[in-house]
Amino acid sequence: MGYYTPELRARLSADGKMLIAFIGVERFCQQQQIHHSELDALINHAWTCLTMGNSSEQWDAWEAGFHREKIDPMDDVYPDDFLQSMPEDSKIDLENLLNHCVEITAVGWGGEAYERSERHFEKAIAILEKHHIPLPDIEPFIRVLPRYYYRKHRPVMSAEQAQDFRQYVSTTVSADQQGCEPQ
Numbered sequence: 001m002g003y004y005t006p007e008l009r010a011r012l013s014a015d016g017k018m019l020i021a022f023i024g025v026e027r028f029c030q031q032q033q034i035h036h037s038e039l040d041a042l043i044n045h046a047w048t049c050l051t052m053g054n055s056s057e058q059w060d061a062w063e064a065g066f067h068r069e070k071i072d073p074m075d076d077v078y079p080d081d082f083l084q085s086m087p088e089d090s091k092i093d094l095e096n097l098l099n100h101c102v103e104i105t106a107v108g109w110g111g112e113a114y115e116r117s118e119r120h121f122e123k124a125i126a127i128l129e130k131h132h133i134p135l136p137d138i139e140p141f142i143r144v145l146p147r148y149y150y151r152k153h154r155p156v157m158s159a160e161q162a163q164d165f166r167q168y169v170s171t172t173v174s175a176d177q178q179g180c181e182p183q
Contacts, residue, residue, distance in 0.1 A: 004125075004138050004174065012138065014117040015049050016145035018104040020136060021124040022046050023170055025097055027133045032090050036082045038071040046101070050144075050162035066102050073098035074106065093127050100124040114147070137172035140165070 009017075022043050029039065045065045052058045066072070070079045076095065086094060100120045107116040128135060144165060157165065 004135070008138050008142065009118065009121070011142045011147055013145040013147050014105045014107070014114065016141035017117060017121040018046060018101055019049075019145070019166075019169075020138065020141060021097070021101040021104060021121060021128075023136050024124060024128040024133050025094075025101060026170070028090075028094060028097060028128065028131060031131065031133060032087055032094070034086055034090075034094070036071075036079065038068065038079055038082060042066070042068060042071050042073075042098075047162060047166050049105075050157045050165065051159055053156055063106075066106070073102045090131070093131065097124055097127045100127070135174045136169045137174055140169050140172070 012020075025039075026043060029035070045062075045068075048065075049062060052062060066074065068077075071077060071082065073095070076099075078095070083091065100123045103120040104117045104124070107120065125135070
């Protein structure tokens with residue numbers, strides 16, 4: 001996995017890894033011309049981690065938001081029209097990619113080791129690499145979501161700040177992939 005060095009990845013929180021992986025999902029779907037409102041809702045939900053306060057109720061609600069009625073990567077639930085819209089050769093990769101995106105942070109919900117989130121991140125990156133999907137620059141994520149931030153002390157972004165950050169990082173490309181512009 002040549003996109004990010006192990007030293008850079010070690011400085012990034014699981015939430016940061018998840019958001020990078022979801023940018024990869026967006027770029028994967030652009031490349032494959034896959035569009036679905038349920039997928040958009042799932043991706044948008046992931047980004048709300050930037051605007052959440054520190055209460056356990058908010059984090060519980062955020063976790064529950066990944067178990068949606070019509071799309072739930074952790075339980076392999078996808079809308080029929082979503083599955084039909086996917087090219088057959090990419091269907092399994094997208095399903096696995098979505099599962100890894102959610103699992104990157106889900107392993108922390110149960111208090112499991114950071115290393116498990118890293119393994120899911122590596123698997124997500126491998127799928128993106130297989131499809132030649134450029135990844136965003138990691139540095140902004142390290143600044144905003146460093147590995148050892150404490151949710152209790154983490155500054156909460158306004159919805160506008162979170163949207164600006166998302167827009168910025170979604171248009172960047174990792175330094176070692178220069179020339180591979182996002183679509």
